[in-house]
Amino acid sequence: MKSILVVLFLLGSFSFAHAEDSIGVAPSASPSPTPEQSNVTNPTSFLAHDRSEYTIRRHKFSFLIDAGTMKGDSSIRPGYKVEVASYFGNHVYFGADLGILSSGLAQSSNVGLLIGADLMSGKLLKGFDLNLGFLFPGTSNFTNSTQVLYIKPEVFVGLGVGDGWRIALDLAYQLVGQATDYSGFIFGVRFERKTEVLTRPVND
Numbered sequence: 001m002k003s004i005l006v007v008l009f010l011l012g013s014f015s016f017a018h019a020e021d022s023i024g025v026a027p028s029a030s031p032s033p034t035p036e037q038s039n040v041t042n043p044t045s046f047l048a049h050d051r052s053e054y055t056i057r058r059h060k061f062s063f064l065i066d067a068g069t070m071k072g073d074s075s076i077r078p079g080y081k082v083e084v085a086s087y088f089g090n091h092v093y094f095g096a097d098l099g100i101l102s103s104g105l106a107q108s109s110n111v112g113l114l115i116g117a118d119l120m121s122g123k124l125l126k127g128f129d130l131n132l133g134f135l136f137p138g139t140s141n142f143t144n145s146t147q148v149l150y151i152k153p154e155v156f157v158g159l160g161v162g163d164g165w166r167i168a169l170d171l172a173y174q175l176v177g178q179a180t181d182y183s184g185f186i187f188g189v190r191f192e193r194k195t196e197v198l199t200r201p202v203n204d
Contacts, residue, residue, distance in 0.1 A: 058087035058196045060095075064170055066188025068101050071181050077101045083114060083129075083192075092117045097131055101186070108182060110135045110150060125166050129154040135176055148178040156190050164193045 062083035067076050079102055085095025093116055100109045112133015119126050131152040152175065158168025168190040176182040 054198045054200050056196050057199050058090070058093075058194060060085050060087070060093065060192050060194040062190055062192035064099075064188050064190045066099075066101075066170065066186050068174070068184055068186035070184040077107075079186075079188075081188075085114065085116070091119055097133070108135055108137050112150070112152075116154075120160055123160045125156070125158045125160055125168055127156045127168070129156075129172075131172075135174075135179075135182060137179065137182065148176055148182070150174055150176045150182070152186075158190065164195050166190075166192050166194070168192075 060083075062081075062085075064081040064083070066081060067078050069076060079100050081097055081099030083095055083097040085093040087093045095114055096112070097114050098109075098111050101107070110133055112131050114129050114131045116127060116129035118128075129152075131150075131154060133150060134147045135150045136147050152172050154170060154172035156168040156170040158166055160166050170186075170188045170190045172186045174183055174186055
């Protein structure tokens with residue numbers, strides 16, 4: 001009889017323990033991550049959440065290797081020019097340029113502002129610049145002025161080569177009203193890169 005009672009006691013204990021395991025304890029709910037934590041672990045959600053605060057800005061940097069002739073000097077003068085510009089929309093841009101043409105006594109440098117537009121059709125690049133600024137004559141008999149105003153329309157045609165880079169042939173006419181001997185055609189090769197960045201105003 002005692003044996004039977006012991007067996008029944010053991011079976012009851014086993015059944016009770018098994019029932020506790022089946023019921024278990026409900027797992028504690030983990031706290032929801034804060035928006036800051038979500039943004040840190042998922043940068044994409046950060047950009048999506050704050051997208052309205054950002055503006056896309058497009059810029060380009062251009063470097064030209066060129067040469068030109070002047071009315072007062074028929075020799076070919078080598079030189080270079082650098083342009084930095086920011087876009088308004090996709091095609092129209094505004095910026096500044098700095099250039100030097102040099103050939104002995106006829107050396108000159110210029111600095112000015114430019115407005116222009118370019119268009120990519122497939123890989124074909126077409127563009128136009130209008131430059132306005134000051135030309136600084138070198139040691140020359142052409143003029144006694146230390147600086148003169150110039151205007152220079154410029155066209156270029158080229159190709160997009162990938163990763164924002166473009167290469168183009170460039171043709172311009174430099175018109176110098178107060179020292180016409182410095183007027184003339186300028187031609188060269190243009191290397192430029194167009195990029196875009198996300199910007200957001202800050203108050204600090």
